[in-house]
Amino acid sequence: MTILNHYSFLWLAVAVTLIAALVFLRKKPRLPDFIAVGVILLALLTAWLLLRPRQTILSGEAAEVQARIGQGTPVLLEFQSPYCLGCTAIKPLVDDIEKQYAGRLIVLRVNIQSQAGRELAAVYGFQYTPTFIFFDAAGREIWREVGSLNLERLQQALQP
Numbered sequence: 001m002t003i004l005n006h007y008s009f010l011w012l013a014v015a016v017t018l019i020a021a022l023v024f025l026r027k028k029p030r031l032p033d034f035i036a037v038g039v040i041l042l043a044l045l046t047a048w049l050l051l052r053p054r055q056t057i058l059s060g061e062a063a064e065v066q067a068r069i070g071q072g073t074p075v076l077l078e079f080q081s082p083y084c085l086g087c088t089a090i091k092p093l094v095d096d097i098e099k100q101y102a103g104r105l106i107v108l109r110v111n112i113q114s115q116a117g118r119e120l121a122a123v124y125g126f127q128y129t130p131t132f133i134f135f136d137a138a139g140r141e142i143w144r145e146v147g148s149l150n151l152e153r154l155q156q157a158l159q160p
Helices: 002-006 008-026 031-051 062-068 085-100 115-124 151-158
Strands: 075-080 106-111 131-135 141-146
Touching (some): 062 106, 075 085, 085 151, 141 151
Parallel strands (some): 075 106
Antiparallel strands (some): 131 141
């Protein structure tokens, strides 16, 4: 089941492309049919490139992520995958949170397919993406959520 979570966008893209190709191949395919399949592939690739979640710019080491936790500012740690539909869907909300609480909250996004992501997965013991873990200013884990992010809960945690 995990592969369907982490690679769900990829699986969906392959399925849509295969279904479209099968529909076109049922009749004698012509050049417009091949162009239509190509346009579908290009649209899916463009959507993925524009919407995929991106890892926070770090050196790529798990130690650097852990060093940012407990430094006097609350941290929202997101474990995500660029192929996860849930991660792609929640990206705009996380982007807004990062902008709205700049200076009061550090948002760290970790790609679970990177070396740091694999190391941190063992440390924090999660199974699904997206997983959000909120740490207070002292570095204590306050709560974690899987699959979605409760904005009210985050706002309450950030109140003085």
